Structures are given as C-alpha cells and as structure tokens.
Amino acid sequence: MNQRDEEEFREFVAGRMESLRGLAYLTCGDWQAAEDAVSTALSNLYVHWTRVSAPYTYARRSVVHAAIDEKRRPWRRERSTSPELLDRPAPDRLDADEHVHVREALLRVPRGQRAVLVLRFYEELSVEETARVLGRSTGTVKSQTAKGLEALRGALGTHDFQTALG
C-alpha cells in the first residue's frame, strides 16, 4: 500500500471505527470483544484496501461475522450490574436505569437474531442488504427479524417495547 492509500485508509479507520465498534458491541455484547472484532476486521481490510469497492460494507460484514463468532467473551449479564455503568449518562430520553434494562433485554435475544435486529434497525439495512451481510436468505432474515423482535418484546415488556417502537 502506498502512502496515499494508507492515508486514505487511516481516514476511513478514524471516521468509522467508533460506529463499527458500536455495531460489534451490539452484536456480541462485550466491549473488549467488540474492539477485537473491529481490529481484526480493519486490519484485514488494510490488506484488501486497494481492491475493495465498498470499504464500509466490507468492514461491516467482517465485524458482524467476527462478533457473531466471538466465543471467548459472550454477552455477560454480570457486567450490566457494574456500578460504573450507572454513573455514565445515557443518551436522549432514556435514563441510566433504562440503559441497563435495555442491555439485559437485548442479551436475551439469541445471537443470530440480535445480529439481524442490529443490522436492520441500527445499521438501517434492508432485508436484502442484511441477507447479503450475514450470508443468509431473505426469508431467514425476515423470520429472524420477527423472532428477534418477539424475543425483545418479551424481554423488555410490552409497554417499554411499544414505547421504543413508537
């Protein structure tokens, strides 16, 4: 990779790392594992940088797969009880208690369904795009979306879920 390509890559990493880390975290449920997944995906992207036509699409797919495959640090319920978490401000209209509540609800959604929900609603991908990222059929994505939403509804409670979906 020449210097210009590397500078371009650096710009990409600097601009996208945070969003990719968030995507990985929502998929695997552990910040350290999420960062490992992003590091792996981005260093792999470096290798292919000059030949990848859509770097973010490539990185997103790599990150999600790495996060799904992450076995060493599964989504750990005990971390959500950490007092440090309660000290951090939650964004927008939901407060810290709700943050913990949502985390715990999300961890109850099976990993594959969670990945579908994250891609559909966090990355705002279409069914077809989500299917391409995960290497699954559109039918599977649709059914996992429905099952994932059902699981999340059950975990959150009907009232909170309806509130979240507006």
Next chain:
Amino acid sequence: MNDMRQLLEVAKADAPPVRVSVDEIVRSGRRRVRRRWAVRGAGAICGVSAVVLAAVSVLPSGGSGEPGPPGTETVGTVAMAPAPPPFSFTFTGYEVGDFEVADPVEVTPGYERAALKRSNVDVGDGPPITLSAGMLTVYRPGVFQPEGYRSGTPVTVAGREGFATTVQRKVLTGGPSLESREHPVPKWFEVPALAWQYADGAWATIESDYLAANTIPAEAQRQLAERFSTRNPAPATAPFRVIHVPDGWKLGSAGPGGLVPGDTSVATVRYVPEATAFGALTGPVEVDAILITVSPVETEGPYPHPFDPPCPAGQHFCDVKIDGRYYAEVQDESGTLSAAQVKAIADGLTFAPVAEKGAWLAVE
C-alpha cells in the same frame, strides 16, 4: 433516527474509550500484508509516480551506474563535490515555520531520504494536527539527473542552481467517496516540487504529497531548501549485524526507521538484488528487497510479535526475539527465497543492545 435504533443506542451507552489506535490497526494490517504474499504488488499497482523525464548529462564515475567513490571530484569537465562515505548520513532534521524535515530515515548508495511534516493543519474537527507533507531526497554527487526539472522556473538556492516546477503524481481512485472503489480511475495531480544543487553536482529534491491540506507551497519549499545544510557524515548504524546474505544480494539501504507514517521500527536494513543500480537516477529506487527490521515487541492486538512460530510456513518472514522489548524480523519481499534461506538470514543475526544506540554497529 428510528425509535428502535434509539433503543439500540441506549444499549451501548456505556461505551468505554477506544483502546486501539489507528496506528495499531495499520501496523496489524501491515503484518497481514507480509503474510499475504499475493498482494505484495499493490503498492506498485496504485503507487504514486512522479513523472520526471531523464536525460543523462552527468555520468557518474566510471559510467558504471554507481556513484563515484569517496574523493571523486570531477566527472568529465563538471566540478563535483566529494562523495561522502557510503551508508553515511550527511544531514539532520530542521524546521521552517510549520514545516519540519525529520532526520533522514534511509540512506542508500545513491541518496538519503527524510520525511516532511506539516504541523498545525486544521482538519475541521478537534485541535490542529501534524500530517506527512512530502519527501526530501538528497542525492549523492553525480547521481541525480535533473533534466525533468529544467523546464521549471529557474531559482537560486543559497547561490546555486535550482528549478521550481510541478511534477505529476498518478493516483488510482474510485471516485469522490470512499464507498466507491469498483472502477478505479487514474487521476493525475500536479504538486509543487523543487530540485536544487546543494553542492557542486549534488542535487536534492523536495516533492509534496498531493493532498491539498498537506501540500508544501512553492515558497515554503524554497525556504526549506535555503535552510538545508550538510554536516560531517555519520555512519548509519543498526542494532544487529547480518552474518549470512544469500548470493546475488547486496546492501541497498539502512536507516533508523520506516518511511511510512505509523511505522514503529527502530532500525531497517534492506538488501537488494546485485544488479540494482544507484547511479543516474531521476527518483528513488523501488525494488523488492530482503528487509530486516527491529521493532518493539507487540503483545496487544490481534497479531502479536515476535510471531509464534517464528518462521510461519509460506509467509516469507522470520521473527527473532531479541529481548523483552524488541524483536527482529527478516522479510523476503521478493518471494524468491526459500524458507530455509530466510531462516538462515534470521539465524545469522547478532545483536547489539537495542536501547543503547551508542552501542549499535556500523552498517557495512
């Protein structure tokens, strides 16, 4: 933002600070590149090339394509500054305003190279930063062929001849967005460049990066050239000695680090094919080499080094643990050496204390 997305944002609201830096990811990427020999040509495919036509007007001593030996003072009828000893550094870094010439990081039989940086660059988000801005190349007497610059504007630098011009840099790009690289389009950028004689028959060049924010304006280039001066030659050193080099290779360059931003190596030595010429140049020599580097041990991230096993099959490199802080790596960029040959080079390395630069060994 949809409400479901807002809910997911809430679920990750406890984000800790990012631990991995861009530099670390780049280094990890480089490690992967080393292990994927198939992509070694990427730099050549998309490389930046400065288009400067060559016309030999000053032949090096003996016409062998190599610079003259120390003490050479004339070539034909052209006065020539004496050549410094081979593999010695002849200048140190300096600053002019926001621009900095770093200490040279590479010396070859034909030239030295140093990175140029520009500080206080406003990137529109956060405090100003320092970016790489170009390259200073200081050629040995009689080596550089400046004909490609002679169509530029004549300038006088410290009383000597020079030319300010623009050189074209070719870059393959996929379009205005990083998201679109499917159909790379070659783009040519004209960037300011300057060539000047810093001694009789000895030329140096400054070439800018093409990024607008980094470009070194012509006036700044002239000021950097005016400020340039040489010093008593200091031999290049490395914290290792190479005992075994395969037949057909010779010492090509040495220096304290890499030319690419973010490279953490503290010493780099390259062996190049015996036929590689360092005379009558219009630009730096690009050739696949046997690369020997010493770098800090990497224990974090996905690719710790020194690697285990030290010589992974089919990967064209061998790691050698030096101590708890540093490791050496022998990398065959050419891919032509056998695994046994790469291992023999690695096994033949002997080391000086890396942390004690005064104890380093002269490169020979």
